[in-house]
Amino acid sequence: MWQKAWSTAIDAALLLSGAIVGTDIPQCRLLPGDVAWPSTDAWSTLNNSIDGRLIKPIPIGAPCHHPNYDAEQCEIVRKNWRQPAFHELHPSSIMDPIFLNKTCDPFTDPSIPCSRGPYVEYTVNVTKPEHVIKTLKFVEEHNLRFVIKNTGHDYMGRSTGAGAVSVWMHHLKGITIIDNYDSPSSSYKGAAVKVSAGVTGEELVGAVDKHGLAIVSGECPTVGFAGGYIQGGGHSVLSSRYGMGADQVLSYEVITPGGKFVTASPTENEDLYWALSGGGGGTYGILWSVTIKAYPDVPVTIASLAFATQGISQDTFWKAIAAYQRNTPRLTDAKVFSFAVYSLAGFSLDPVFAPGLTVDEVNALLKPFIDDLNELGIQYMHSVSNHPGYLAAFSSVPAFQGAEIANFQIGNRLLPRRLWEDESSFEDLMNTLKSIANQGGALLDIAVRPTLEVAGYPDNAILPAWRNAERTMGVITMLDDHQSLESIFNDQHKVTHEFAEALRRLAPEAGSYLNEASPIEPNVKHAFYGANYDRLLQIKDKYDPHQLLYGSISVGGDRWEETAEGRLCRRDTSGGMIIQFRRYLESMKGEL
Ligand SMILES: Cc1cc2nc3c(=O)[nH]c(=O)nc-3n(C[C@H](O)[C@H](O)[C@H](O)COP(=O)(O)OP(=O)(O)OC[C@H]3O[C@@H](n4cnc5c(N)ncnc54)[C@H](O)[C@@H]3O)c2cc1C
Known part of the structure; x- marks a missing residue:
């Protein structure tokens, strides 16, 4: 009976709160x-x-x-x-x-x-x-x-x-190849593909491969294509060559939160098209499909290289990492992508992904780095191979095919090219990487350069910091299946407020990749959306006036918070009062 009374009190609070706020969006x-x-x-x-x-x-x-x-x-x-x-x-x-x-x-x-x-x-x-x-x-x-x-x-x-x-x-798995895309909404003429909302990266890459095509998709084969990936921007092994995932979008089919099925393109619902292309998943509408550019497939050379810290001094190890860092602008300038993971345990570069380059060309690009390793006396494992196309190369990268989940806490910063261009910034960068590793962090170091130029100067909501980025730099601590909640939160705190913060200080003007960042990022608006935030919020409120779509780091998400029992409540001034009332009722629950 008391439980019922408590529940009724909560519902009364919900009703009351709507009246106080004077809006048709309920308080909780x-x-x-x-x-x-x-x-x-x-x-x-x-x-x-x-x-x-x-x-x-x-x-x-x-x-x-x-x-x-x-x-x-x-x-x-x-x-x-x-x-x-x-x-x-x-x-x-x-x-x-x-x-x-x-x-x-x-x-x-x-x-x-x-x-x-x-x-x-x-x-x-x-x-x-x-x-x-x-x-x-x-x-x-x-x-x-x-x-x-x-x-x-x-x-x-x-x-x-x-x-x-x-x-x-x-389970929406439609994939339609369009040989010659021709639409008044775009100047693009060429191959395209219409992709339903449930298709994963690997399903799409496999389907377009049969038509001699390649598309810009995520490195992890199981990531959904037309969901969070494309709406968050989406980086790819092809991004240094063609730009980000969202740069490829020609049009969307979308269900608005008000229940209308609409097209969003550069000439129809243009604002929605702009926001969906990089402004974050699950915020503006429910994507039904996306039509993207597809490119003629080309042979791809991939390379890998790894060494352990065993048998070498810390000093030598960090000289080797510095040698890698100094060499990477040559890679990204050649429209190559590379993914290195390192910590105090060792260094693994897997892969260097070079579309359109031969084995000789990739060997030449890596030579200065390898010469440095030889000079430092480091023993390493190294391989280079050429593949007929994107799918074949992509499928042969063990780090992609075997990607696991649920195994780390993550933070992230985009690091601009300027850090590689003057000695003092480069030294700060190296000291920061070293300090993170010394405190138990590992670096997921992705060299990728999706400039406006390679992307064809698109007008979309991708965080502008991507356009000057030389890196999307992930920083992680490993998660153990048996780790306590308290210890998980402590690690996430460390990753966010110590490791990612140290990277932020290197380039405060940059930002963070909203799909692979810390979920407790302290400065969501600047880090994930930058100068686009205010416009994105206006578009969100136009298409989702009743705020049905919510994410804690999404545009407009700061207007809501979860109570201890997981209830989603508005966070405005009067909401604060109601939430406090609710907390009081919750705290009394045991006594009622
Ligand atoms: C192992 C792993 C590897 C990754 N690799 C890459 C990578 O290589 N490149 C990269 O850029 N990112 C990568 N990511 C990050 C990835 O892009 C994001 O996790 C992304 O949000 C996943 O989207 P999803 O649709 O698959 O997932 P979900 O968790 O299902 O959805 C993610 C977000 O998108 C929204 N959403 C999903 N479907 C729709 C829809 N139809 N309409 C509107 N909103 C929708 C959801 O509400 C949610 O907000 C990786 C993540 C993991 C865990």
């Missing part, structure tokens, strides 16, 4: 158990209206917990926990454990039952636009939290939400 979204939560009949009516596509997902780790404990099934979950495909095929699972709050974690005490945690309550397995449109109407009518999930790769927690209803776009 509902959670299961609230008096106003839709009835079983209402869910059933929704399900009937969307061809029975509604799922009430069971969290992926449920077989590892009482009362569903099943030793065999639990072992399968544990073994596959770091495999992207395992989570991708699950209707509510996401890949970044920091957002799971240890809820239903397969490695925690099996006798503790799973709680709802940050998982969505219902998922709609979408196959038609009507499924999205009707779900949007339902969540708005019932004041529910709404989420869009594709693969669940997001490092920023945007593809889950406590008690939410999600649209799961992952």
